[in-house]
Amino acid sequence: MFATAAGLVVLGATLQSLSYFQQQFMRQQRGVAQQQDLRLGLEVLEQELRLASPDSLTTAASDSVEFSANLQGLSTTVTAAAAVGQSDLSVEDGRGWEDRKTIVACWAERCETLALARDGQRRLLTVTQPLTRAIPSGAFVSLLNHVRYYSRRDDHGVLRLLRQVDGGASVLVGDIKEARFSYWDENGQAAIEPVQIRRVVVEVTMSDRGIRAVREMSLRT
Numbered sequence: 001m002f003a004t005a006a007g008l009v010v011l012g013a014t015l016q017s018l019s020y021f022q023q024q025f026m027r028q029q030r031g032v033a034q035q036q037d038l039r040l041g042l043e044v045l046e047q048e049l050r051l052a053s054p055d056s057l058t059t060a061a062s063d064s065v066e067f068s069a070n071l072q073g074l075s076t077t078v079t080a081a082a083a084v085g086q087s088d089l090s091v092e093d094g095r096g097w098e099d100r101k102t103i104v105a106c107w108a109e110r111c112e113t114l115a116l117a118r119d120g121q122r123r124l125l126t127v128t129q130p131l132t133r134a135i136p137s138g139a140f141v142s143l144l145n146h147v148r149y150y151s152r153r154d155d156h157g158v159l160r161l162l163r164q165v166d167g168g169a170s171v172l173v174g175d176i177k178e179a180r181f182s183y184w185d186e187n188g189q190a191a192i193e194p195v196q197i198r199r200v201v202v203e204v205t206m207s208d209r210g211i212r213a214v215r216e217m218s219l220r221t
Contacts, residue, residue, distance in 0.1 A: 034175070034206050041161065041172040042204065042215045045149055049200055052147075053220045057194040064150035065181050065200060071165065072096070074143040078105065079123070082135040087117065087127050091141060094120030101166065102146065103127075107139035149202075151179040161204060177205040 051069035059066035074097060080090040089105070097103070097120030105112045112135060114127040125141065148164040149172070161173040173179075183191040184199040191197040198219055205212045 034208060035211055038173050038204060038206060038211065038213050041163075042202065042213055044163065044172065045202065046215050046217050048147055049149075049217045049219070051220060054195050054197050057197060057219075059148070060181070060183050060191075060194050060197060060200075062180055062182070064148065065202075066146070066148040066150075068144050068146055070143050071145045071147065072143060076125075076141050078135055078137055078139040078141060081137045082131055084132060084134050085130045087130050089125040089127065089135065089141070090123060091120075091125050093122065094125045095122060096120065097125060097143065102144045103141055104144050105135050105139045105141045107136055113144070149181075151176065159207070173204060173206075175207050177207045177210075179204045 048069060048071060049065070049067070051071065052067035056068040057066070058068070076091040076093050078089055078091055082089050097116060099116050099118045101116050103114050103116060103125065105114065110133075112131075112133055114129070114131075117126045117128040146166055149161065150164070151159055151161050153159050158174065159176050159178070160171050161176055161179045162169050163172040164170075180203045182201045182203075183194075183197045184201065185191045185196045186198045198221070199216060200219065201214065201216045203212065203214045
């Protein structure tokens with residue numbers, strides 16, 4: 001009887017130890033996963049922010065940054081002059097251009113911002129409104145994405161770092177304690193105006209275990 005009781009005590013202690021080590025292992029795994037999500041998320045942010053220029057920044061706040069950039073690198077050239085009132089642009093290649101996206105046509109130090117009415121075709125881009133300015137042959141056309149990185153709490157009060165491109169938002173890094181952006185000019189001083197910004201520093205701290213990452217990014221000039 002005493003032997004049985006002793007055996008049960010040993011078994012209980014063993015199971016308790018196993019449960020403890022299992023919890024520790026799961027916690028370590030969560031920590032590794034969080035670090036990986038944080039690293040990958042900041043890599044995406046860095047790659048996209050490096051495509052921005054100081055004059056493309058529209059928001060430069062401590063909890064968010066917003067800018068315009070050609071994330072996919074899509075560009076083409078107008079092959080035939082488009083007159084005022086037209087809504088079609090003849091181009092070298094319009095494939096891969098999605099409807100409702102913003103495009104910019106530039107020539108002779110002038111630029112016209114337009115929106116696509118439908119997906120681009122092999123030799124054609126169609127815009128939503130008739131042209132108010134003629135666009136000459138040879139004009140350079142590029143895609144312009146509206147990008148926003150910001151922190152916001154979900155319905156459960158969990159703070160997250162989100163990425164929004166052309167209106168569609170997704171979670172970049174979840175369950176964070178803080179995400180903070182700071183902006184610096186070419187002299188290493190805190191920038192006051194967006195046009196002065198040359199570098200952006202983002203600091204993200206995770207809620208669990210105080211994991212923290214800092215990235216410094218230079219804007220395109």
